[in-house]
Amino acid sequence: MYQPIEKTFFEKPVLELAESLIGQYIVHQCADQLLVARIVETEAYHGPEDRAAHSFRNQPTKRTEVMFGAPGYVYNYKMHTHTLMNVVAGPVGVPHAVLIRAAEPIAGLEKMKENRGEHLKLKDWTNGPGKLSKALGVTMDYYGHYWGETPLFIAEGPEVIAIEKGPRVGIGNSQEAVHFPWRFFEKDNPFVSKYRV
């Protein structure tokens, strides 16, 4: 029922990709459980011109090398105790990527609850990058995985009625880049992260 999205979906400018990703499904085939979440919030990272990106004026390193590769791959990054998920965009050699910030749980709710903890409310399961990865069971093991193949892939979702955009969050020391309206999210969706609006 859920089918990996076609390769050409990823082959577009990073800002368009970030917007297109809103409303698509993330599917994770975890053992015999199928975990599905609908993306409601993303952020674009514009490598060379973006002070906030890890790839800013930097040569590829072990941490960022996937970002310099072909689009459609998983670039994930571990910060403090949490794992963040990205989709690589842009052609080979251009370090563009889209950070997936939040999603709405669709299927596999029992497993997600197990991953996140019994005491949390549904709306707190996936309304942030670190929480989302944990709920879906995505770890650094998926670094460099292609977003168009099982067991972890993007699937086409329903039409999105309203997409909003605004300044990004969580990058306070990035100077001018803070003001770039490169954050996309679905209007009025309760699963969008409200951290530092």
Added chain:
DNA sequence: TCGTAGATTTTCT
């Protein structure tokens, strides 16, 4: 309910 401080792992200088 809101705002602030501390946690803790990976990577780079």
Added chain:
DNA sequence: GAAAATCTACGAC
């Protein structure tokens, strides 16, 4: 050794 694209706990109102 320091910083990072964050989360959670806890104190105040």
